[in-house]
Amino acid sequence: MIETSRRRDIEDAASSLFRERGYAATSVRDIARALDIQGPSLYAHVASKEDVLWAIVDRVACRFEEAARVSSDVDAAPPDRFAGLVRGHVGVVVSDVGQASVFVHEWRHLSGPRRQAVLLRRDAYEALFRDVIRDGIADGSFVMTDPSLAATFVLTALNGITGWYRPDGHVGPTQLGDVYADLAVRSLTEASR
Amino acid sequence: MIETSRRRDIEDAASSLFRERGYAATSVRDIARALDIQGPSLYAHVASKEDVLWAIVDRVACRFEEAARVSSDVDAAPPDRFAGLVRGHVGVVVSDVGQASVFVHEWRHLSGPRRQAVLLRRDAYEALFRDVIRDGIADGSFVMTDPSLAATFVLTALNGITGWYRPDGHVGPTQLGDVYADLAVRSLTEASR
Numbered sequence: 001m002i003e004t005s006r007r008r009d010i011e012d013a014a015s016s017l018f019r020e021r022g023y024a025a026t027s028v029r030d031i032a033r034a035l036d037i038q039g040p041s042l043y044a045h046v047a048s049k050e051d052v053l054w055a056i057v058d059r060v061a062c063r064f065e066e067a068a069r070v071s072s073d074v075d076a077a078p079p080d081r082f083a084g085l086v087r088g089h090v091g092v093v094v095s096d097v098g099q100a101s102v103f104v105h106e107w108r109h110l111s112g113p114r115r116q117a118v119l120l121r122r123d124a125y126e127a128l129f130r131d132v133i134r135d136g137i138a139d140g141s142f143v144m145t146d147p148s149l150a151a152t153f154v155l156t157a158l159n160g161i162t163g164w165y166r167p168d169g170h171v172g173p174t175q176l177g178d179v180y181a182d183l184a185v186r187s188l189t190e191a192s193r
Numbered sequence: 194m195i196e197t198s199r200r201r202d203i204e205d206a207a208s209s210l211f212r213e214r215g216y217a218a219t220s221v222r223d224i225a226r227a228l229d230i231q232g233p234s235l236y237a238h239v240a241s242k243e244d245v246l247w248a249i250v251d252r253v254a255c256r257f258e259e260a261a262r263v264s265s266d267v268d269a270a271p272p273d274r275f276a277g278l279v280r281g282h283v284g285v286v287v288s289d290v291g292q293a294s295v296f297v298h299e300w301r302h303l304s305g306p307r308r309q310a311v312l313l314r315r316d317a318y319e320a321l322f323r324d325v326i327r328d329g330i331a332d333g334s335f336v337m338t339d340p341s342l343a344a345t346f347v348l349t350a351l352n353g354i355t356g357w358y359r360p361d362g363h364v365g366p367t368q369l370g371d372v373y374a375d376l377a378v379r380s381l382t383e384a385s386r
Contacts, residue, residue: 021215022215146372153373153376156357159353183343186336186384188376188379191382
């Protein structure tokens with residue numbers, strides 16, 4: 001338990017620093033200093049800076065995947081399924097904007113198989129959005145459009161939340177999820193004139 | 194002329210490094226090394242690393258402002274004006290994705306009056322988007338929605354282009370501007386059912 005909580009502290013401190021300065025400009029010593037411990041003590045918990053980045057990225061990826069599973073209802077109409085995906089994604093981002101920001105901006109600093117694994121998971125996740133768009137085009141709910149470009153348009157807007165959202169700001173998480181789901185679904189739906 | 198071209202080289206090299214590693218992890222020496230010159234020679238052209246960042250951010254900001262001016266047609270209907278703003282913004286981003294990426298992600302590292310100036314210019318630019326949305330709501334072209342959230346949704350999607358666009362990719366700049374303008378205008382327009 002102590003080990004788990006210590007690791008969580010390390011990931012939180014690292015998230016703040018990675019987000020503020022970027023992964024490349026943050027050293028293990030910076031992370032240790034933020035936790036008021038010695039660099040060598042930190043190495044008792046993590047093998048490397050990239051290990052910490054990986055832990056954060058993996059955790060956020062799992063949250064996105066879980067949110068998509070929870071929102072998934074194969075019997076629902078494509079616009080409702082798409083709205084569910086958007087609300088789920090927004091929920092994950094606003095639940096921890098710092099970690100989500102590291103996931104969005106810093107995952108590129110992972111190397112080798114980890115980087116490859118994240119690329120594959122990102123693509124599988126984006127495919128959920130593309131597939132619902134395709135289903136919506138097929139059943140006439142959505143306009144003919146490039147499903148890949150449309151999914152990218154929406155997902156970059158959702159990930160952009162990491163750049164401006166404040167938990168103490170004037171927009172609540174549920175309101176944001178609802179407004180963004182409406183904007184996203186409308187962006188794919190034929191206009192009334 | 195030589196001075197101007199040298200400064201342009203410096204800004205290009207700095208853009209690549211700022212984009213790749215982040216501003217904080219890039220030193221003046223890194224920029225000099227990328228240009229194969231000595232650090233001290235670089236200081237003959239620029240006073241500081243922040244000076245280079247400022248030059249890039251200011252240049253991109255001017256391009257965005259100019260694109261908005263060019264697309265502006267006060268007599269056009271709000272959906273057409275909004276589409277023009279979107280196409281203009283996409284055009285600036287894809288014309289130099291590296292510099293646009295630095296503008297979007299690294300401007301926060303500016304300090305003092307420069308940071309303040311960029312904040313004011315960003316807000317004035319975003320206000321152009323918000324105002325067209327307000328006009329569209331007022332004349333019934335657009336649905337009732339929060340103009341500020343809607344403008345943020347669209348602008349973050351447009352700025353997200355810096356994260357994935359490749360000049361040699363399968364989507365051309367004009368096609369991207371058109372598809373994104375359609376998505377953005379539809380996101381604000383009442384659906385046909």
